[in-house]
Structures are given as C-alpha cells and as structure tokens.
Amino acid sequence: MSSKKAVELNPRTTTYEFLGPPGALFISMAVPITTYALYFGCSEHSGGCPPPNLSTIPDRVSLALSDSQWWKGLWDTKATVIYFAWYAFCVVAWAILPGATIEGTTLRTGEKKKYKINAFSTFLLALGITFGIIYRYGPGAFTFFYERWVGFVTASVLMSLLQAIFVHVMSFHEGKLLALGGNSGNFIYDFYIGRELNPSIGSFDIKSFNELRPGLILWALIDISMACEQAVRRGGLGNVSDSMWLVLLFQIGYIADGLYNEPAIFTTMDITTDGFGFMLSIGDLSWVPFVYSLQARYLVFNQNDLGPVVSAAVFLVNAAGYYIFRAANGEKNDFRNGRNPKNLQYFTTESGRKLLTSGWWGASRHPNYFGDLLMALAWSLPTGFDTPITYFYVTYFLVLLIHRQRRDDENCEKKYGKDWDKYKKLVPYRIIPCVY
Incomplete structure (x- = not known):
C-alpha cells in the first residue's frame, strides 16, 4: 500500500468519543477497578453485599492498598494457568472444529473479510467437558471459579492488557487498515479505542474471536461453577435454589442464542466500525464473564428461594x-x-x-x-x-x-x-x- 493510498484509507481521526484522552484513561482504569470492587464490595470475603459498617470502608480500602500482602493476594498462579489454558482451548477449538466460512461487510479497501463460524460448536464442546467433570467427580470438582475469583479476574486483566499492547504495536506495520475513530495520534486514546480495524494473525481474526468465545463462554462456565458451589453447600444439585436455576436458564440461554446466531455479529458496530484496543479486550475478556455473572455469585452466599x-x-x-x-x-x-x-x-x-x-x-x-x-x-x-x-x-x-x-x-x-x-x-x- 503506497503512502498516499494509506493516508486516503486511514485519515487522521479529528473527533473524540468518551471525552477524549482523559475519558479514555479514566475508563481504562475504572473498568478493572470496578470489576475488583464488585467482588470486594459484594462477597463473603468482605462480609456481605454491601459489607457491614459502610462508614469504615474508606479506612479499610486505604489500609488494604497500603498492605503488600493485599496486593500479592490479587495474584493466583493456578488461576492464571487455568485461564490462559482456557484461552488456548478456545483457539484450538476455533482451528480444529468444522465451521462454515462467511464474508463480512465490505471494507474501505473494497474487500470483504472472511470469518470462520464455529462459536456454538466450541460452546457445546466446553459444556460437554464441564458436565463430564461434574458427572464424574461431583459438583465440588467445578467450584474453583468461586474459590479463586480474584486470581481469575487478575488473569483476565493481564490477558486483556497483553492483547491490547500486541495489537497496538502491530497496527503500525505497513498495510494495516485502521479504524476511522482510532487514528488520532494520541497514544492513550488510540490504545483504548483501538487503531487497527481487524487485527489478525493469518486467518485468525482477533476481534471477532474475542467477541464471542473466551469471555462469553466463560461467563456460562462461571455461572455453572456458582451453581456447583451452592449445590455443595445445600447437599447436592437437586437442592439448588430456584433463583439460581432461573439465572442459569436466562443467562446461559442468552449466551447460547448469541453463539448460535454468530453471523449476526458481523453487522454490529463493534465489528464494522470500532478498532480492537483495550476497550474491547478488557470488555470481552474480563468485564463480561466476571461482572455479568454477579447475580449467580451473589446467590451462592445469599440463597434465595x-x-x-x-x-x-x-x-x-x-x-x-x-x-x-x-x-x-x-x-x-x-x-x-x-x-x-x-x-x-x-x-x-x-x-x-x-x-x-x-x-x-x-x-x-x-x-x-x-x-x-x-x-x-x-x-x-x-x-x-x-x-x-x-x-x-x-x-x-x-x-x-x-x-x-x-x-x-x-x-x-x-x-x-x-x-x-x-x-x-x-x-x-x-x-x-x-x-x-
């Protein structure tokens, strides 16, 4: 691609969203902080939802942030290994499971990007393995998401950050098609919004893959893990509360519907317009599975019939x-x-x-x-x-x-x-x- 053509295809972004670089920086920090805060502000660990003695929370937060042991407690090596293995599983499933190939919308280059469709197959495979583990070893074998929650959140934030850095660096390679909204020249803003429209490794499209597979399917597995934790406490899967079953039915049904209708995603703004940066990586990989499953996690320790x-x-x-x-x-x-x-x-x-x-x-x-x-x-x-x-x-x-x-x-x-x-x-x- 000549430099003149590159400028024509990738004009400089002249308007900001999200209040520009200050807003992008604020959201980049607020999303992971909020994800952690929803755990520390609503969990057994903290004493309730919200924790008791709200007036003392500022002092308790200040004390925790100044304690090196608290910071070390955010890291869990086993949870990190499991999370990265989960992501690798999703990549392998994308590669080896059969699936149709469809074309996306027409790009500014006049080309149409091709996408492999097998997210629903990946979902079914993950569910099959999960139910096999529960059937063979009992619900107690699948409670580790509840037990290692903070470690899994940290692992997802780490993966989100690494991916955002990778795609940002790769977006400066010659011939890249940039998102119209992510080429401002301001590092903070472009890193958050995403410079490249469709970052890929060969035929592997990073943005559409993250949109539907690792975080969305993980959300379903986390919900199942919460039901397993409640089952252990109540004496078996037959004693899981009706409220928990409703949350599982609603949320897993919603996830299944989205994955089954995978082609519909390729006409959404996330795919056609937005670049892939920290906004989508942290949203897809951390926010979706660990914030959207809040209701199921709450029902573990506040069982509601x-x-x-x-x-x-x-x-x-x-x-x-x-x-x-x-x-x-x-x-x-x-x-x-x-x-x-x-x-x-x-x-x-x-x-x-x-x-x-x-x-x-x-x-x-x-x-x-x-x-x-x-x-x-x-x-x-x-x-x-x-x-x-x-x-x-x-x-x-x-x-x-x-x-x-x-x-x-x-x-x-x-x-x-x-x-x-x-x-x-x-x-x-x-x-x-x-x-x-």
Whole structure:
C-alpha cells in the first residue's frame, strides 16, 4: 500500500468519543477497578453485599492498598494457568472444529473479510467437558471459579492488557487498515479505542474471536461453577435454589442464542466500525464473564428461594424481553436479506437505502435494546431486593445502550443526512416506545 493510498484509507481521526484522552484513561482504569470492587464490595470475603459498617470502608480500602500482602493476594498462579489454558482451548477449538466460512461487510479497501463460524460448536464442546467433570467427580470438582475469583479476574486483566499492547504495536506495520475513530495520534486514546480495524494473525481474526468465545463462554462456565458451589453447600444439585436455576436458564440461554446466531455479529458496530484496543479486550475478556455473572455469585452466599408464583412472574419478564429481542432482530435480518414476509412499511433514502418504519422498528429505532433491557432486569430479579448491587448490571446496561444508541444515531446522521431527520419524524422513539 503506497503512502498516499494509506493516508486516503486511514485519515487522521479529528473527533473524540468518551471525552477524549482523559475519558479514555479514566475508563481504562475504572473498568478493572470496578470489576475488583464488585467482588470486594459484594462477597463473603468482605462480609456481605454491601459489607457491614459502610462508614469504615474508606479506612479499610486505604489500609488494604497500603498492605503488600493485599496486593500479592490479587495474584493466583493456578488461576492464571487455568485461564490462559482456557484461552488456548478456545483457539484450538476455533482451528480444529468444522465451521462454515462467511464474508463480512465490505471494507474501505473494497474487500470483504472472511470469518470462520464455529462459536456454538466450541460452546457445546466446553459444556460437554464441564458436565463430564461434574458427572464424574461431583459438583465440588467445578467450584474453583468461586474459590479463586480474584486470581481469575487478575488473569483476565493481564490477558486483556497483553492483547491490547500486541495489537497496538502491530497496527503500525505497513498495510494495516485502521479504524476511522482510532487514528488520532494520541497514544492513550488510540490504545483504548483501538487503531487497527481487524487485527489478525493469518486467518485468525482477533476481534471477532474475542467477541464471542473466551469471555462469553466463560461467563456460562462461571455461572455453572456458582451453581456447583451452592449445590455443595445445600447437599447436592437437586437442592439448588430456584433463583439460581432461573439465572442459569436466562443467562446461559442468552449466551447460547448469541453463539448460535454468530453471523449476526458481523453487522454490529463493534465489528464494522470500532478498532480492537483495550476497550474491547478488557470488555470481552474480563468485564463480561466476571461482572455479568454477579447475580449467580451473589446467590451462592445469599440463597434465595422464590417459590413457583414469583419464579413464573420473573420467567415471564425474561420471556417478554427475549421475544421482543428476537422478533425485532428477525425483522431486521429478513429485511436486510431482501425479504419482507410481514409486508412492513419502509422509508427509502436518496441513496437508495431502505429503513423500516413499521413493525418493531416502527415502534422505536432500537426495539432490540428494549428487549435486552427487560432480560437484564429479569436476570437481577431472582436476587431479591436486599441490595442494589445485584442490579448493577441492568443499570450499567441501560447507560451502555443509551450511549450505543446515540453513537448509532450520529453515524446514521452522517450516512443519511437530511433523510435521517425525516426518518426520525416517522420513528420518534429511540429505545422504549412512548418513553424514550
């Protein structure tokens, strides 16, 4: 690639997101700190969720941070070995398990990147091995995630940092296609956002691999580990609480759905627009498995028996969310593939692109986000109302989806111009019909 062509394909980023370098630095530090804080602020180790005597927490935090033994306690060699072995397992499974090859969206170079699809097969293999261990040795053999939680978090942060450093260094090699938002020239910002659009090693695409495999499948395994820990305490898998079973059903079902529908990810902003930097590496590898599993971990030491009526009500909340999420995405996927079985109305832009204005996509511009939020709420409801901490996920997810919706709207405004203003009049609500 000539230097002139490289400049044309990789223009300098002139606008910042996340409040620029200060915001990128803050989030880069806040994400791992929050991941640890959700453990130390909500665990048996700390004495509760939240810990007792909240007024003394600042003093206790200061004392811990000044204690070298506390810092040493963040490291667990066995947990690190297991985590890195898990990541290696996912890579090997990607390489050897059969899977179809699909093309992604057209890149600025005019090319289409090819992706191997076998995340769901990897998930089934991991579940098969896990259930085999539990069946052969009992639930006590799969409680190590609960027992070595902090060590696993540290291992995931280390892997995230190493990957972010690797892809950042590699992005300066000649011929790389950079993300339009990650070429500012500011190290802190570009390291966080990600310079290269699709960092790869041969046919191995690092970004899409991390998006669906190591962290997402690990989230399911951690949930199972939490159920095993509760089973040990309650005298067997047959005595696991209904609240724990609901969390496992909801979350593992959500994970399975995402992995089964793997091709859908290649039209998302994470893949088509964002580079791969520390933002996605820490999110995929650390935040997803160790923050999203908070409810299951909480139910280990605060066992909550709901009863059939409450369980049914919570199930219906999740079912409603899933129906909206899947139905909305189904309408969109059909329409993108040239099908319109429901004869939905649409708006044609000057560029010839078509935007749905009826069905779920006429109710709001992001109805799938509304379904996501209902499911997130259902995942927290089994924990009861004794603490707001177990509702951290749905609160964070609301902020995340609003931010993502605004990013989507900004991109669409650039893409469609005045047509986007016309479309917003036809579909005025952003996520929740008649509310927002």
